Amino acid sequence: MKQNKLNFKQWFVENTKILLNKLTVQTESVRTYTLLDGTKVIEPFSKTPIIAAILLVLSIISWNVTNVNLGDLISRFPNFFSILYQMTDPRWAYYERVIGPMLDTIQMSFLGSLIGALLALPVAFLSASNINKNKYVLSFARFFLSLVRTLPVLVYAAILTLAFGFGVFAGTVAIGIFTFGILSKMMYENIETVDLSAYGAIEATGASKPKAFVTSVFPKITPAYLSYSLYSFEINIRYAAILGYVGAGGIGLLFDDRMAWRRYEDVAILIIMLFVVVFTIENISRYLRKRLS
Amino acid sequence: MIKFDKVGKTYPDGTVALKEVSLEIEQGEFVAVIGLSGAGKSTLVKLINKMIGVTKGTLTVNSIEVNNELKGKRLRKFRRKIGMVFQAFNLVGRTSVIRNVLAARVAEMNFVESLLGLYSKDDKIKALEALDKVGILEKAYSRADQLSGGQQQRVALARTIAQDPSIILADEPVASLDPITANQVMKDFERVNKDLNITVIANMHHVDMALKYARRVIGIRDGNIVFDGPSDKVNEDLLKEIYGRNITDEDIMFKDEDEAEQIEF
């Protein structure tokens, strides 16, 4: 027993030393190993402990800033399950009220995706470094796109409802802007992978520049363009579902209302219906995208 | 000492890989197992550390019986003394060479140490010594996937050496290497066998390699041992019996005699 304790102490002291050295100085003497035949090997300096330390410091800061309180969490977490439990008994009759707003949501995301997709293509060409050789226009287009992508859909929707009034239109435009932002980026990255030698070859046959462009570049990017557009539509349903929260139409309004009244049995219906719609659209879209590639 | 006493292996799907094999291997031998693919040579090797379980007869390794009773903690403890080298090297490509070698020490470490990856200085020196023995000490801190195939197989060999094994099993150790590097790797096996008195048992597809480096050859055909003796006793007739046909280019690594000669120097 005593032997064991001593060993543990030795082990602890030695490992603490190693750990401290790793975390702090990592002096060369610690990193040097002498082999039996006298060869000395120096272990390279490891960045891992420094990265770990930085992450630890950031976590502690975040922990304090966000007032994380584990005691509260443990004592009040059962509330979360009680909410979930109330959702296990959905009020099926509520579905009639959901259908209309759900169709609005689908229409919003479809039209928004379409608008975004149409606007994205020209800007994508403008932002592709192999097509647009003008450096200034290129950087400006790309900067503009990153600016568009920084703001969340909900913020666009909130601003647009102020301009256009509450309703589906503001939501559609918000979805359109969002789709435009992400689709342009995906498309210009795709266009940059296109080999432009065919363009030169067709131009050499005497075709005009735009004609050569349409016949050489378009066929190569069309599958990706359709596939990305479908993908945008697929993810937009989820975004469109929350836009109603700021008054931009769709089922978000119902979510807000039912949550406010703590009618979790209705919220359950909303979630189930949203699940069915998202699942259906995702699978159709995935099937189509697979056929495209 | 490894002792097979009427050992047989039948797979769950009914395939009989080994019929009834009896043989003894003394500490420090260098044994090559040869035969056609599917003859049971891989099975024979993998039975020894119970990567595959025996279904018939008794197999004892260093006076421990390798049977169904040997499992869990006892099996793991048993395996620590037996190193294994694979055809595909089985290294973690993304991590450094020394970390791959140190993985052999993991089984000896306690829970906390192994979870945090706190290797002791002794372990690190042991790993470096192992790398020194196979001649790639200078690659210790390179990433494993930046090494050539031959170097990777040496790392794998170093990993088993760092385990302090009394036996090293090798499953087609040079089959995916080119002839020149294959020779170099086999030389490392030879040195480890002689210098450290570790038993080496390798199943090998290439007859010329087996005859060149192993001192004892076991020929297997259809799950039976058809030859067991010193490698210099193996002649063309015997090979014909083991393979059931003439030796073809497929079965040897050096198709060209001159090429083989050049390697010697």
Place this chain on the structure above:
Amino acid sequence: MNKNLTVQEMFEKQPKHHLAIILTILVIGSLTLWSLSAISVPAISEGGITIVKSIFKALIDPNRDWLFTLRPIGIPQQMLETVAIAFLGTILGAILALPLAFLSSRNITGRFYSFIGILSVTMIRTFPVFVLGLMFVRVTGPGPFAGVMTIGLASIGMMTKLYVESIEDIDKGVIEALDATGANTLQKIRYGIIPQLSANFISNSIYRFEINVRNATILGLVGAGGIGSTLIWAMSAYRWRDAAAALWGIIIVVLVIEFISTRIRRKLASAE
């Protein structure tokens, strides 16, 4: 003669895409018409135009005092809170996604358990972020802590999916080799699986952090902390210069984080 026939044959054999193209146009066209039927384009009112004008004016001239002050209600503090929510949320999500990912990987647990894993992840994913936010506000009370929990749970879906992809193409040989050295199951995971995955895991987590910062900017709308509450309050009070300050706060922080994240991930990818 013979050759002519082949050309003729080949001409007739050319793949007929027309049908697919016509069908596609028809489907998209009718969906568009159907969608348009529901959406009436409102005439922009006088008020609307003034609002849009004021917003643009404010974006050029935001409330600088707010944007640069270090006082608790200032934009820097709010953004710090937003990023902190995203950071802890990402760590929470990464930790929660790990066991789910192992459960959902076919090559680890087999068909049955992986199905259960995928099913539970799909169920979690169905909850829209802000519904989760509202639920957590009721559990922990309003504030950034609820935001951390929300972001954590909302991250599970995507992170699990990305993890599963990398777990499903690991090299099992390493595990076999560790088995042969006598390592136990936990050690096999720690030394055989995790080293193969860590680069991917880190890259995915950084990517998700980037998304989470954007998500965290809207959590304030439901009272779950971050800059969103300030933004919405300023907008509903028509205080455009304050709202613009918040928008600039979001834009700057998101751009900086995107820049850093892309660089780190590119470095990780080139080290592959």
